[in-house]
Every structure is written in structure tokens, then in C-alpha cells.
Amino acid sequence: MDPVLLVASIMVSATPILLAAIGEMVVEKSGVLNLGVEGMMITGAVVGFAVAVGSGSPLLGFALAAVASAALSLSFGLLTQFLLSNQVATGLGLTLVGLGLSALIGASYEGVKAPSLPKLDIPVLGDLPVVGRMLFSHDIMVYFSLALVVGVWAFLKYTRAGLILRAVGESHDSAHALGYKVVRLRLAAICFGGACAGLGGAYVSLVRVPQWTEGMTAGAGWIALAIVVFAGWRAWGVLVGAYLFGGVTVLQLNLQAAGTTVPVELLSMSPYVVTIVVLVIISARGAAGAPASLGRPFHAST
Amino acid sequence: MKRRTLLASAALSLALSGAAFAQDVPKIGFVYVGPVNDGGWSQHHHESAMQMKEHFGDQIELVEQESVPEGADAERVLTQMALSGADLIFTTSFGYMDPTIAVAEKFPDVKFEHATGYKTAENVSAYSARFYEGRAITGFLAGAMTETNKIGYIGSFPIPEVIRGINSSFIHAQKANPDVELSVVWISSWFDPAKEADATQALLDQGADVVLAHTDSTAPLSVLEKAGGFGFGQAADMADYKPEPRISSIIDDWAPYYIDRVQAILDGTWESHNVWQGIGDGMVGIGEITGPVPEEVKAEALQMKEDIANGDYHPFTGPLNKQDGSAWLAEGEVADDGTLAGMDFYVEGLTGDIPN
Amino acid sequence: MIRLERRPQPSRLWTAVTPLLAVLLTMIVGGLMFAALGKPPLEAIRIIFWDPLFDPQFSGYSRPQLLVKAGPLILIAIGLSIGFRAGVWNIGAEGQYIMGAVTGAAVGLAVYPSDSALLFPLMIVAGALGGWAWAMIPAVLKTRFGTNEILVSLMLVYVAENILASASSSWLRNPEGMGFPGSRNFKQWPAVHNTELIPDTGMHWGVVAAFIAVIAAYVLLARHIQGFNIRLTGEAPRAARFAGVNPARIVFLCLGIAGALAGMAGLFEVTGPAGQITIDFNSGYGFTAIIVAFLGRLHPVGILLAGLLMALTYIGGELAQLMLGLPGASIQLFQGMLLFFLLATDVFTNYRIRFGSEEVA
Numbered sequence A: 001m002d003p004v005l006l007v008a009s010i011m012v013s014a015t016p017i018l019l020a021a022i023g024e025m026v027v028e029k030s031g032v033l034n035l036g037v038e039g040m041m042i043t044g045a046v047v048g049f050a051v052a053v054g055s056g057s058p059l060l061g062f063a064l065a066a067v068a069s070a071a072l073s074l075s076f077g078l079l080t081q082f083l084l085s086n087q088v089a090t091g092l093g094l095t096l097v098g099l100g101l102s103a104l105i106g107a108s109y110e111g112v113k114a115p116s117l118p119k120l121d122i123p124v125l126g127d128l129p130v131v132g133r134m135l136f137s138h139d140i141m142v143y144f145s146l147a148l149v150v151g152v153w154a155f156l157k158y159t160r161a162g163l164i165l166r167a168v169g170e171s172h173d174s175a176h177a178l179g180y181k182v183v184r185l186r187l188a189a190i191c192f193g194g195a196c197a198g199l200g201g202a203y204v205s206l207v208r209v210p211q212w213t214e215g216m217t218a219g220a221g222w223i224a225l226a227i228v229v230f231a232g233w234r235a236w237g238v239l240v241g242a243y244l245f246g247g248v249t250v251l252q253l254n255l256q257a258a259g260t261t262v263p264v265e266l267l268s269m270s271p272y273v274v275t276i277v278v279l280v281i282i283s284a285r286g287a288a289g290a291p292a293s294l295g296r297p298f299h300a301s302t
Numbered sequence B: 001m002k003r004r005t006l007l008a009s010a011a012l013s014l015a016l017s018g019a020a021f022a023q024d025v026p027k028i029g030f031v032y033v034g035p036v037n038d039g040g041w042s043q044h045h046h047e048s049a050m051q052m053k054e055h056f057g058d059q060i061e062l063v064e065q066e067s068v069p070e071g072a073d074a075e076r077v078l079t080q081m082a083l084s085g086a087d088l089i090f091t092t093s094f095g096y097m098d099p100t101i102a103v104a105e106k107f108p109d110v111k112f113e114h115a116t117g118y119k120t121a122e123n124v125s126a127y128s129a130r131f132y133e134g135r136a137i138t139g140f141l142a143g144a145m146t147e148t149n150k151i152g153y154i155g156s157f158p159i160p161e162v163i164r165g166i167n168s169s170f171i172h173a174q175k176a177n178p179d180v181e182l183s184v185v186w187i188s189s190w191f192d193p194a195k196e197a198d199a200t201q202a203l204l205d206q207g208a209d210v211v212l213a214h215t216d217s218t219a220p221l222s223v224l225e226k227a228g229g230f231g232f233g234q235a236a237d238m239a240d241y242k243p244e245p246r247i248s249s250i251i252d253d254w255a256p257y258y259i260d261r262v263q264a265i266l267d268g269t270w271e272s273h274n275v276w277q278g279i280g281d282g283m284v285g286i287g288e289i290t291g292p293v294p295e296e297v298k299a300e301a302l303q304m305k306e307d308i309a310n311g312d313y314h315p316f317t318g319p320l321n322k323q324d325g326s327a328w329l330a331e332g333e334v335a336d337d338g339t340l341a342g343m344d345f346y347v348e349g350l351t352g353d354i355p356n
Numbered sequence C: 001m002i003r004l005e006r007r008p009q010p011s012r013l014w015t016a017v018t019p020l021l022a023v024l025l026t027m028i029v030g031g032l033m034f035a036a037l038g039k040p041p042l043e044a045i046r047i048i049f050w051d052p053l054f055d056p057q058f059s060g061y062s063r064p065q066l067l068v069k070a071g072p073l074i075l076i077a078i079g080l081s082i083g084f085r086a087g088v089w090n091i092g093a094e095g096q097y098i099m100g101a102v103t104g105a106a107v108g109l110a111v112y113p114s115d116s117a118l119l120f121p122l123m124i125v126a127g128a129l130g131g132w133a134w135a136m137i138p139a140v141l142k143t144r145f146g147t148n149e150i151l152v153s154l155m156l157v158y159v160a161e162n163i164l165a166s167a168s169s170s171w172l173r174n175p176e177g178m179g180f181p182g183s184r185n186f187k188q189w190p191a192v193h194n195t196e197l198i199p200d201t202g203m204h205w206g207v208v209a210a211f212i213a214v215i216a217a218y219v220l221l222a223r224h225i226q227g228f229n230i231r232l233t234g235e236a237p238r239a240a241r242f243a244g245v246n247p248a249r250i251v252f253l254c255l256g257i258a259g260a261l262a263g264m265a266g267l268f269e270v271t272g273p274a275g276q277i278t279i280d281f282n283s284g285y286g287f288t289a290i291i292v293a294f295l296g297r298l299h300p301v302g303i304l305l306a307g308l309l310m311a312l313t314y315i316g317g318e319l320a321q322l323m324l325g326l327p328g329a330s331i332q333l334f335q336g337m338l339l340f341f342l343l344a345t346d347v348f349t350n351y352r353i354r355f356g357s358e359e360v361a
Helices: A003-029 A037-055 A058-082 A087-109 A131-135 A140-158 A160-170 A172-177 A182-208 A220-230 A235-257 A264-284 B002-017 B041-059 B072-083 B094-106 B131-145 B160-176 B193-205 B219-227 B255-267 B295-309 B337-341 C012-036 C041-049 C059-085 C093-110 C119-145 C149-171 C205-223 C225-235 C237-242 C247-271 C285-295 C300-324 C328-345
Strands: B027-031 B061-065 B088-091 B111-115 B124-129 B150-155 B181-186 B210-213 B230-235 B246-252 B274-277 B284-286 B327-329 C002-006 C351-355
Touching: A003 A037, A003 A131, A003 A140, A003 A160, A003 A182, A003 A220, A003 A235, A003 B193, A037 A058, A037 A087, A037 A182, A037 A220, A058 A087, A058 A182, A058 C328, A087 C285, A087 C328, A140 A160, A140 A182, A140 A235, A160 A172, A160 A182, A172 A182, A182 A220, A182 B193, A220 A235, A220 A264, A220 C149, A235 A264, A235 B181, A235 B193, A264 C119, A264 C149, B027 B041, B027 B072, B041 B061, B041 B246, B041 B255, B061 B072, B061 C300, B072 B088, B072 B094, B072 C059, B072 C300, B088 B094, B088 B255, B094 B111, B094 B124, B131 B150, B131 B160, B131 B210, B131 B230, B131 B246, B131 B284, B131 B295, B150 B160, B150 B193, B160 B181, B160 B295, B160 B337, B181 B193, B193 B210, B193 B219, B210 B219, B219 B230, C012 C041, C012 C328, C041 C300, C059 C093, C059 C205, C059 C225, C059 C247, C059 C285, C059 C300, C093 C119, C093 C149, C093 C247, C093 C285, C119 C149, C119 C247, C149 C247, C205 C225, C205 C247, C205 C300, C225 C237, C225 C247, C237 C247, C247 C285, C285 C300, C285 C328, C300 C328
Parallel strands: B027 B061, B027 B088, B088 B111, B111 B124, B124 B274, B150 B181, B150 B210, B210 B230, B230 B246
Antiparallel strands: B246 B284, C002 C351
């Protein structure tokens, strides 16, 4: 088994979940639980694909996928933030809407081929032995997703806006009392989460597969939700979780392809079992919990 | 004449309801397990249904229902279709077998055609395709085209249909290339483009350079196009990937059968049967063998197709041993349909275990 | 300026009016969508909401089917709602449903073809235990290690799906099925067939169990001390701890009830409407039930109504596909819209809309 190829495959496989999960983490940090990730991802997948086919530019596809999914997430935002609807149910409704809408939009794009996103030709680094092929020969979205993790981490840790976002997620009433615009902030977070999910979906339809088929995200949004929990609501944790899950998935397929003697049924449940086991080990040592206001509706009574 | 009594009773209920829809053309129903544009299994049945509709025009009415889960929902959908006055209903997924039989009992005047099962009744036919005949040819091409001597195979679930395909592919890959190895990756899904793509990549990473698939999407071909290697169209021709990576394809062509059966309804000659048709009957087609395949290989493959079609050659002809080395078919012996239908073993030379 | 003002008590009037308002809004927007797809909007709406109940051609069959479809949804949702009330986030009911079906079916098939009258009750118990045991995994991990139950219960759904695939293609496979996947059909085994109790009503044991669960949950939450503890844990965890409520016990109780009910629902489904264990007999009931639970505002009676409404949109949606050739995706979108409008209009139940500035109010 060639570790160079393995790592390269893992990075591609993990990127959609990573993008969606890092966005959802920001949403949850602000105290909002949006279970509609799957619906936003599939919308991003179809819009990104359609735009890339129409314009010939995959990057434009990614950009508009982010915009479309952010717009879709706004419907969730309006319902939960202004009309104070239940977040869990609204998120699940968003998934239904996304799946239905994407299938209707995508009907005419079945079997069409999209322009491919070129791999970056990074000078010097890309020519390095081993690591060059392993780490420095990917497309731009892989690096963008990694940069996004760093960006989110720095934003939450070092910026004033990040601090306010976390405060809102921990106690919206106190944050409100201090004069912060809770609803506005949460709407921004929801949009950001939607945009990231859209990018993740577009990565599936434009790079990882690449094609459009109805229902093609096949549950990746749910995995992204689980990864946020796995991460203990920390940016680095999201990175570790997405690469762990993607890694075990790719590894088990490779083990099968290499003809290992481990029974297939154990291999195919391994990504889920490993994720549980690792989380148990982490949480046994005491881990950060969820934002205190997660999922609770906020209504300014004064 | 049975149809007339049905129409009479339908007319009676219509008279009671006051609704008006009575068109005196047979109503043909189709039920699909996936969306009609899944790019694979359901789409192909749907397209064949559309060809059938085109053939008959206004002589029939076509109703379709997509994304019907197997189990309780299927039984309800079939009942509603029968209640709506359907004369013939095609149930196009294996999991519809028992619901089809159950509903058929309640509607003795409605005819049913169930795909890929084995149960029949007075008003229920079973039809299925000998895909393994097509897989013999794609397997042969795969064996001829591999340079690494390693072929990948993406499996969905370890059911006889899939195992038959693996065996047939391997036997004929060996005919083209005695040193060939075949590794199977199971993804526990009929349709999951992302996972199919990952599995293809994993097979390539492990040194395979030709990948066969028994899953529904075109994802493997998309990956092969990007990463290099050869593949095949599955269920549909997948002509968008010509001339490579797609070097040929196995095509499910249900249209002739559908036209034939609907014609029988129109003529009043429909009778229940259980058919398993292959290349010779036109139910399994082989798509164009394209450029990268050398002419002599292509000629040999077409000869094999010819021989299978006219019955001169059976893809499971002895001498063949089972994976554990025990004898299965003696020299010149041909596998019987019963064993093939329930095939749950690999042939000699394949590595790995069938999951259970 | 428009503001929302919290009502001291939820409005009874609006509780009744909002679902109607939501359905009306869905009809308008959904009708526009159907029109955009080139289908007659009024007819589509009529077929979805009216025909399954009152059309002379179909309703005789589809009205009882409402119960068949709603039964498992209600049964699972009741179990989930108790957990959600306590802040226990079990979103893996689908896995518990599968494991209940597999365990219960395995117990029955082990003694095939026994015709003992005790077998079916035994299978129900086994089904409940199977679901319960599957739910105990997140419960134990949560109480023992503090592992988040959302992740564990969700991941276990995928593990259960793998077990189901293995069961139907090997160890529960029908030995007389010529090697094809799928277990024996329980409909052809009268001793354990979960059939209609009264012909043409759709009432099977699963529906009966769903009704019992509604009543039991109502009593538990409204009258029983554990019900109070559950609500207290959800609404004010700290207060609950001061009041001496053991949070671990609440976790075990909530996940246990949810798992057992989901497991039972699986067993009833597999011995009744579905008929057999197949690779994908489960069709997402465990996830849809989460929607039903919240649509019913986590209240037993609300869940009953929400389950019936969801079932209606499924059956009506199927009819609309059949009669008008609407794409399946448009039905999904329609259901999503209905859900959105129901949730959006809910605000009127708890809040008053005020115009103008605060002083005026």
C-alpha cells in the first residue's frame, strides 16, 4: 500500500465533509443547531455543477454554489430567528426542501460533464519527493478548506467578532444585555454555514465524483454534523475528525482492494465504529461541551 | 375478455363517483425503486418504458411512479395503481417481488410483470436478464486490456446476481490473460456516487488499471477519465465517456420485452411466464467496443458475443472449480440455471471471501 | 415597527388555527410550484389532501393506509419526544428501529415454523429489547464517559444498516429463497403475521401499540413523577439536580423508552406491512419520526395528529405522482414547504404580533 497515494486520496475524500463541518461548527458556536446540512450540500452540488457547465468555470461554480446555499440557509434563518420556530424540525425541513429542489433543478443536468478543476502546479513544493505528490499536488479547494479551518480558528480565538459570536452561543441573554445584536450575528453565522455546506456539496459534484446525480451527497451532510460533535466544537477537532473519517473510509476501501483477510462487513462499518471509539477516548478524558445556548430559541423580551 | 369485466367494474365505480376519465385504452404502469434520472437502473427501465410508449402512441396510457421504497410502501403504491385502473404493471426491482405477488392476489384481473425475481402466479410474470453473458465479454476485454494484470470490481451487495457477474468477468478475464488478478471492493450500496468514486480511486491506488462496476452511477468512469485506466458502461451505454475510459458497455435493453408484453395485452394473448433472457434475445446488449481496444481483441470479443447469442457458447462451461478447489463443472459441462440463480460461491482463482 | 410579544399562555385559538393556516399557505405556494411544473395546481392539491380521505375510487383503500403509514411514525416519535423533552438528543431511532426488527425477526425465524401463540408476543419483546439494547450503547457511553449521544446514536444507524444488509443476505436469508436476499415472508406464516385486526381498517398491532403509547406518554408526562423529572431536566437541568433528579437515570430512561418503542415499531413493520427483512425495508421512518415529534410540539396528542398529517402527505403525494405524473422530487419539496409553514405559523401560538413602538403596547 502506497502511503503517498493513500494520503492524497484521503485529502480529496475528506474535503467535502471538512468544508460542511467547519461551517456548521461556526453556526453551532453561535448557538444555532442547523440539521439541514445535507439539504444545503446537495443544493450547492447542483448549483455549482450547473454554473460550472454553463460558464465553463469551476471556480464560478463554487462561488455561486456558496451563494445559493447561503440563500437557502437564510430561509432557515428567517424561520428560526424571527419566527422562533424549532431549530431541529426546521433543519430537517430544510433537508427535505434541499433534496427536492436540487432534484428539480438538476433534472436537465444528468449525464452532462463539467469542466474539471485543475490541480495546482505549486513550484518547488510540488516537485519535492514524496510530500510533493502527497500534499502539494491538489486542487485549490483542498487548500482553501485547510485555510478556512485556520481562518475560523483564528477568528474565534483572536478577533473581537469571534469572541462576541462565542458569547452569543454561550448565553444569548447576557450577550443581548451587553448590547450585541444576537439575531443579526446568528443570521450571519447561518449564512456562513450555508455557504460552506454549498462549497462542500460543489466539491462532490465538481471534483470528487465529478458529475451531477440526484441525491449524490448520499448522507455526507449527516456525517458533517457528527464531525462537529466529534470535534467538541473546535476548529482543529473538525479537521482531525473529517480526516479521520475520510481516512478510515479510504483506508478500508484500499484494504479491500489490496485483498486483506479482515472481513468486509467489519471494514464497511469501520468508519462509524472508529469515530465512536475515538470520541469515547477523547470524551473519557474530559472534553469541551456544546455551546450552552445551542438549539435554544432567542427572544428579546425587553 | 377479462379486461372487459375489469372495465365494467371500473365503469360501475365511476358511475357511482361521477368522475370521468374512462379512456378505453389499456393503462400500463411502471414502478421504480430510484428516481427516474438516477443515471442507472431505474433510469434505464424508465427510458425503455418511454420507448414502449413511443411505439404504441395513443394506443396505451402510461403511468409511472418513481422512488418507491421496497416493502410496505411498494404494496400500497401497487394497490393504488391497480385501483386506478391499470391493466398491466411492471415492478422493476427485486424487492418488489413479495408485494407484487400479494397485490396480484387481490386483483386477479390486473397483470403484473416483476423484474429479476423468481416468483410467478397466474397473473404475475417474472423477467430477468442474463447479465453474466454481457459480463463475460466485458471481463474478457478487461483481461485483455490490463497491463498491471490487476482488475478492480466494485460490488454492491453479495447477492447471487452480483456474484455471478464477478465469476463470469473473472473467468473470461483469465481467458484473455491467465495471470490476471481480480480484487473486489464492496460498498454496501447500489447508488452512492461519492463512495463509488472513492472505491475506484482505491482500486487504482492498489494497482488496478481496469475497473468493472456493479453499481449504478457513472462515478467510476468519471474518476477513470481523470486518473487514467479503463472502465465500462453499466446498465446504460454511458456513451459520454467514449472512446475512453469507457471501452465498451453492458446495456440493459428492456424496451423490446416491454413492447412485446404490452402488445400481448392489446392482442389479449398475455400469459404468465418466467423468462431469463440474454444477448440472443436482445435483453442484454454490448455497447460499441472503442478505439483503445486492439482490433484482434475486439474481433475475439465480438466472436464470443456471437457464440453466446446463438447458443454455441455458455459463459459457465467446464472445466470449472469452486474457489476451494472442489470440482464444480466437468469438462464441457454447462451450469444449470438453478445453480446460477442462487450462486453463492466464487470460482477457483478468485481471492477474498464473499461477505456474509 | 413589528414586534413579537410573548403571550402569558399559549393561545388555544391559534393552536387550532395555525395548522389550517399553514396548510392553506402550502396549498398556495405548492400550487404555484405545481403550476410552474405544468401540472394543474388545484387538482394536484385536491389529490394530495382530499382524495386519500374521500375519493370514492381510492379512499376505501387509502384511508386505512393512513394508519398503517402513521403507526410506526407515531410510535417512534412518542419515544423520541420523551427524550427531547429531557434534552437527550437521540437522532438514531432509525438504527434502533432496524435492530428491533432484526432481533425480533431472528427470534421468530429461529423456531420456524412453530405455531405457538406465545411466539408473536415473544418476538415483540425481543424487538423491543433489540431496539432498547441498541439505544443503551449511546446511553452507557454518555453516562460513563460523557460521550455525546448525537454522534453515537447517528453513527450507530450506519452500523445497523450494515448489520441489516448482512442479515438479509446471509444469516436471516430465506433458505427456500434460491439464494436471493431477504428473509422468509412473515405474511405467509399465520402464527406471527401482524395482520389487520379488523378487516379494512389498517389497524394492526403496531397501530394499537402507537395509540397505547400516546396515552401512556400523556399520563407519564402529565401525571407521573418521572415525567415531571424528565421535563425538569430538559427545562432546567441545574434545578433538576438540586431537586435530587439523577441525570444518568434520566438518560437511561429516555433512551431506553425511545429504543424500545422504535424496536417494537420495527418488529411490527417487518412482521406486518413490510412482511420480511430485506436490505432496505427501513425506508427512513426513524428520521421522519424526528420531524413528527417536533411537528407535534413534543406533545403526545400533537404527535398523533402530526403523524397522521405526514402520512397523508406521503399517500396523497403517491397518488399525485400516479394520477398527474408529478415528479417525486416535487412531492418532497411540497412536504418540506408544509413543514416550513407549520413551523413558521407556530409563532402565533406563543406570541402576539404588535405594531408600533414599545410604549404604545
